[in-house]
Amino acid sequence: MSGSKSPKSPFQFDIENAIANWRQFVSRTRSLEPEDLDELEDHLRSELEATAGDGLPDDERFRRAARRIGSLDGLDASYQQVMRDKRWALEQWPVRLSAGLDLLGSYVRAAWSNMVRHKGHALLNLTGLGMALAACILILVHVSSELGFDRYHEDADRIYRIEMLVPKDQHWGMTYLTVGPQLADNIPGMEHVARVTSPQSMIMRVDDVGFIEDRFMFGDPSLFDMFDFPVVLGDASGLERPQTLMLSASSASRFFGKKNPIGQTIEVGIRSSDPPVDYEVVGVFEDIREDSHFVVDFVASQATRLATMDEEVQWHNLAFTYVTLHPDVSVNDFKAQLDLFWTDVFKDRGYQAETRPVVQPLTRIHLHGQITSRDIQPQGRFSYILIFIGAAVLLLLVACVNYINLTVARYMARVREVGVRKVIGATRRQLVVQFYGEAVGYTTGAFLLAGLIILAAYPFLDVSFSVAWQWKESLQLLGLFLIPAIGLIALTSGSYPALFLSAFSPNAVLKGATPSGHRALLRKGLLVFQFLITSVLIVATVVVHRQLEFAQDTRFGFEQEQILLLQTRGALPDGSDAMRSALSAIPGIEAVSSASGFPGYPSALRWFDEVEEYDGEGVVLEMFWGDATYVSTLGLVLAEGRFFDPDRPGDRGYAVLLNEAAVRAYGWQEAIGKRLGTGDQQREVVGVVRDFHTTSMFEEIGPVIIELGTSSAWMGAKVSTQGLRETMAAVQSVWATFIPGRPFEYSFLDDDFKAMYQQEQRLARLFTGFSVLTIIVAILGLIGLVAFDGRQRRKEIGIRKSMGASTSDIVYLLSGRFFVLVLVGFAASIPVSMILTSWWLDRFAYQVSVSPVLFVLAGTLILTVALLTVGIQAARSAQVAPVDCLRQD
Amino acid sequence: MPSIILSILARADSYGYDIIQQVHDLSGGEIEWSAGSLYPVLHRMKANGHIEDYWVEPESGRKRRFYRITAKGEKALIKERENWLAVHGLLARLWSEISLETKGGAA
Numbered sequence: 004m005s006g007s008k009s010p011k012s013p014f015q016f017d018i019e020n021a022i023a024n025w026r027q028f029v030s031r032t033r034s035l036e037p038e039d040l041d042e043l044e045d046h047l048r049s050e051l052e053a054t055a056g057d058g059l060p061d062d063e064r065f066r067r068a069a070r071r072i073g074s075l076d077g078l079d080a081s082y083q084q085v086m087r088d089k090r091w092a093l094e095q096w097p098v099r100l101s102a103g104l105d106l107l108g109s110y111v112r113a114a115w116s117n118m119v120r121h122k123g124h125a126l127l128n129l130t131g132l133g134m135a136l137a138a139c140i141l142i143l144v145h146v147s148s149e150l151g152f153d154r155y156h157e158d159a160d161r162i163y164r165i166e167m168l169v170p171k172d173q174h175w176g177m178t179y180l181t182v183g184p185q186l187a188d189n190i191p192g193m194e195h196v197a198r199v200t201s202p203q204s205m206i207m208r209v210d211d212v213g214f215i216e217d218r219f220m221f222g223d224p225s226l227f228d229m230f231d232f233p234v235v236l237g238d239a240s241g242l243e244r245p246q247t248l249m250l251s252a253s254s255a256s257r258f259f260g261k262k263n264p265i266g267q268t269i270e271v272g273i274r275s276s277d278p279p280v281d282y283e284v285v286g287v288f289e290d291i292r293e294d295s296h297f298v299v300d301f302v303a304s305q306a307t308r309l310a311t312m313d314e315e316v317q318w319h320n321l322a323f324t325y326v327t328l329h330p331d332v333s334v335n336d337f338k339a340q341l342d343l344f345w346t347d348v349f350k351d352r353g354y355q356a357e358t359r360p361v362v363q364p365l366t367r368i369h370l371h372g373q374i375t376s377r378d379i380q381p382q383g384r385f386s387y388i389l390i391f392i393g394a395a396v397l398l399l400l401v402a403c404v405n406y407i408n409l410t411v412a413r414y415m416a417r418v419r420e421v422g423v424r425k426v427i428g429a430t431r432r433q434l435v436v437q438f439y440g441e442a443v444g445y446t447t448g449a450f451l452l453a454g455l456i457i458l459a460a461y462p463f464l465d466v467s468f469s470v471a472w473q474w475k476e477s478l479q480l481l482g483l484f485l486i487p488a489i490g491l492i493a494l495t496s497g498s499y500p501a502l503f504l505s506a507f508s509p510n511a512v513l514k515g516a517t518p519s520g521h522r523a524l525l526r527k528g529l530l531v532f533q534f535l536i537t538s539v540l541i542v543a544t545v546v547v548h549r550q551l552e553f554a555q556d557t558r559f560g561f562e563q564e565q566i567l568l569l570q571t572r573g574a575l576p577d578g579s580d581a582m583r584s585a586l587s588a589i590p591g592i593e594a595v596s597s598a599s600g601f602p603g604y605p606s607a608l609r610w611f612d613e614v615e616e617y618d619g620e621g622v623v624l625e626m627f628w629g630d631a632t633y634v635s636t637l638g639l640v641l642a643e644g645r646f647f648d649p650d651r652p653g654d655r656g657y658a659v660l661l662n663e664a665a666v667r668a669y670g671w672q673e674a675i676g677k678r679l680g681t682g683d684q685q686r687e688v689v690g691v692v693r694d695f696h697t698t699s700m701f702e703e704i705g706p707v708i709i710e711l712g713t714s715s716a717w718m719g720a721k722v723s724t725q726g727l728r729e730t731m732a733a734v735q736s737v738w739a740t741f742i743p744g745r746p747f748e749y750s751f752l753d754d755d756f757k758a759m760y761q762q763e764q765r766l767a768r769l770f771t772g773f774s775v776l777t778i779i780v781a782i783l784g785l786i787g788l789v790a791f792d793g794r795q796r797r798k799e800i801g802i803r804k805s806m807g808a809s810t811s812d813i814v815y816l817l818s819g820r821f822f823v824l825v826l827v828g829f830a831a832s833i834p835v836s837m838i839l840t841s842w843w844l845d846r847f848a849y850q851v852s853v854s855p856v857l858f859v860l861a862g863t864l865i866l867t868v869a870l871l872t873v874g875i876q877a878a879r880s881a882q883v884a885p886v887d888c889l890r891q892d
Numbered sequence: 893m894p895s896i897i898l899s900i901l902a903r904a905d906s907y908g909y910d911i912i913q914q915v916h917d918l919s920g921g922e923i924e925w926s927a928g929s930l931y932p933v934l935h936r937m938k939a940n941g942h943i944e945d946y947w948v949e950p951e952s953g954r955k956r957r958f959y960r961i962t963a964k965g966e967k968a969l970i971k972e973r974e975n976w977l978a979v980h981g982l983l984a985r986l987w988s989e990i991s992l993e994t995k996g997g998a999a
Contacts, residue, residue, distance in 0.1 A: 045908075071927070
């Protein structure tokens with residue numbers, strides 16, 4: 004111990020100082036625990052002690068001791084590995100979380116360096132997964148928006164709508180007007196009862212300005228207690244008086260500008276001919292949210308309507324009837340009581356006794372509401388939500404399969420790497436972690452890409468996609484979805500490489516055995532599966548489009564396309580003839596007639612108690628009154644008998660036309676001359692028209708009766724499509740002459756019919772998007788696989804080329820088997836598509852036929868695209884000069 | 893390497909520096925381990941549960957980490973020994989039948 008005892012000078016070597024420096028250096032450059040540092044320091048000191056008696060200078064002794072410790076590289080790695088395991092096993096979750104994030108970070112880094120090394124592959128993989136994810140997230144947002152309808156009301160889970168099953172399995176959303184108050188009186192446990200009528204179209208006038216408003220209902224004041232419809236001005240209690248109304252904030256500003264609307268008067272009339280009724284504005288409510296099944300701007304007091312009705316009339320009018328149950332009342336008890344009440348109150352009411360009540364939860368109305376009866380607004384379809392989810396899952400599956408296929412293909416090239424790593428001591432676990440880690444990294448990347456795609460696509464989404472799209476909620480949703488989804492997708496797509504590749508025996512791998520057999524089979528299987536799904540989606544898309552076309556464009560038995568409808572609303576009780584002739588004088592107009600209604604609009608119902616040669620159940624007929632030209636303007640086709648004859652005075656109020664469905668319903672062999680009803684109500688059948696659609700194709704054509712009568716609710720004109728603009732201008736000036744002061748109100752019959760298929764149109768758009776996406780994703784996968792195959796077989800290609808094979812021989816060689824796989828996938832898809840499409844089509848009463856031609860076309864499309872892809876990619880592989888191929892490896 | 897460590901620890905608990913010394917002495921200086929290669933192995937063995945560690949802190953002097961063999965480690969050692977003896981026996985028999993002079997040795 005010579006030097007260390009002497010007084011210290013800055014130039015003299017101090018062994019303690021050196022040890023401290025060494026320790027600091029090690030701790031800074033290596034990530035070691037303090038305990039491990041202690042151990043190393045002890046080791047160093049032991050080394051130093053061993054040389055204490057050698058008489059060497061301290062600095063030399065220190066250098067030797069440090070050298071003997073050797074390189075600390077191995078130390079570092081093994082310490083870290085052990086530490087990591089220890090952390091996961093022992094420490095508390097916050098530490099675990101941060102360790103987990105570290106781990107995630109290292110996976111992302113690993114995946115990133117991998118991506119950079121294989122840019123093409125990464126691009127294929129990321130694009131496919133990213134697009135599929137973007138589509139799925141959008142679907143999720145849509146679905147959650149649809150499922151979230153009407154949930155914003157505080158009492159949403161206690162509000163029910165009383166609906167009704169009527170004979171012949173019809174389900175109506177409404178019940179009789181009288182039911183609501185009777186419920187309130189007879190069944191305990193209800194907090195609120197409220198009724199609204201179905202929306203009506205009204206002519207409204209403030210001072211000299213007229214408006215036509217479709218979102219007008221009569222409602223009880225309790226609506227505003229029951230639902231979260233905030234009242235901004237005034238008070239809903241004002242609705243207890245007759246001739247009062249409340250309107251939405253936006254309508255108030257339309258009608259009154261900045262003026263205070265409370266106390267103002269609005270003239271309201273259903274038809275121009277009726278004297279308008281003055282309504283006093285008693286309140287303004289916030290515009291109803293879009294995620295509500297209510298679509299209403301004006302709520303007029305129910306009392307106005309009730310004032311004109313006696314008890315019996317209320318038994319024949321319908322209203323949507325809502326109840327809020329007391330929190331303590333179970334819905335089952337309520338149902339039981341309602342059933343008892345119903346039986347009791349309805350028992351003497353003839354055919355009405357056959358109705359049964361249905362208790363529909365508020366939150367189900369939007370998706371499960373009735374399609375057939377007219378609901379407050381066209382409601383969503385639950386089955387479509389399921390289809391959306393199904394399609395999203397399929398797409399995601401295709402993308403995952405793609406990932407597996409591409410990854411496995413590339414990992415084949417990494418088999419050697421795996422072997423080497425195993426030999427130098429990597430455990431299987433490390434490899435598994437590495438492969439899963441890469442999958443997590445890729446999936447995270449794909450999610451980021453999906454986020455970008457959604458941002459880019461957002462401006463193009465239409466409102467119907469998600470009425471309540473709100474970033475905050477969507478982000479929350481995404482947050483909830485994101486982490487499990489990354490995990491799940493990574494698990495799905497990373498499992499194969501992780502579990503399979505890591506299990507290879509290093510010996511076999513290093514000896515150059517490329518285990519191929521069943522892996523190739525699996526890859527082939529996945530490819531087949533992918534094209535199976537793609538084909539199903541393509542066929543489904545085509546079928547949906549064709550059915551929509553069929554539903555919208557097929558002749559319905561009348562001249563749909565060229566019929567211009569003017570809603571005159573009885574403006575011209577006497578002047579309708581004059582207006583009709585003025586319209587007929589316009590060159591572009593071929594025929595004009597006035598009528599009570601047109602197909603596609605609500606019509607009157609009619610039934611006869613006594614019918615000649617018929618004594619079955621009462622047949623409910625849909626009824627239209629029209630003038631003598633009505634049937635010819637519509638272009639209805641006569642099956643037998645005759646149309647109305649304007650020259651026979653006896654036709655008016657007596658002669659009727661039936662459609663074939665009505666004749667079938669009565670079971671007559673011969674319809675002409677049959678009498679319906681008795682006394683004043685008696686009618687005689689003079690003709691039968693071929694069936695025509697009065698509503699959407701979801702419903703079968705029902706019995707229809709047409710009477711000759713004067714109704715000027717509507718005017719229909721058959722217009723030539725030539726010079727439509729001039730014709731319309733002329734029609735508008737006629738309108739202005741005969742119905743001054745009212746907005747020009749018209750529509751085309753075909754547009755109105757198209758509007759019935761909104762949901763189906765959305766479905767069609769969605770399916771188009773989905774099939775395009777899946778094709779792209781599947782094609783990306785195909786490109787990757789063919790490219791990989793070409794690379795694997797470079798040597799073979801080189802040899803074949805040097806033996807004289809032409810490029811086209813090679814292309815044929817490379818593409819042949821992929822083509823066969825695509826073909827197999829398509830063939831397997833045919834039964835699946837047939838089942839799925841027929842399930843969907845079953846909801847329509849009238850369907851397009853799904854012909855084999857369709858499958859041939861879809862198949863040709865898929866095979867052509869696949870062939871092109873495979874061919875081009877194979878050609879690229881085949882064009883390499885043989886020398887280059889052979890020189891490799 | 894793990895087998896040797898297990899064998900040493902089976903005789904008595906020990907610490908890093910001492911293990912290296914023992915290996916050096918027992919092999920007659922033939923085998924020289926460095927700390928950089930020993931400690932990682934000790935770590936892994938500890939993680940496997942074949943050995944465990946404890947700190948000894950004498951009144952005077954510095955604290956030192958000792959290792960001892962666990963029951964699991966003893967089992968592993970027995971198995972290792974059987975394997976090793978089998979291989980040893982085999983090789984001994986094989987080598988006894990062939991000449992072990994290096995062919996290039998003459999040049």
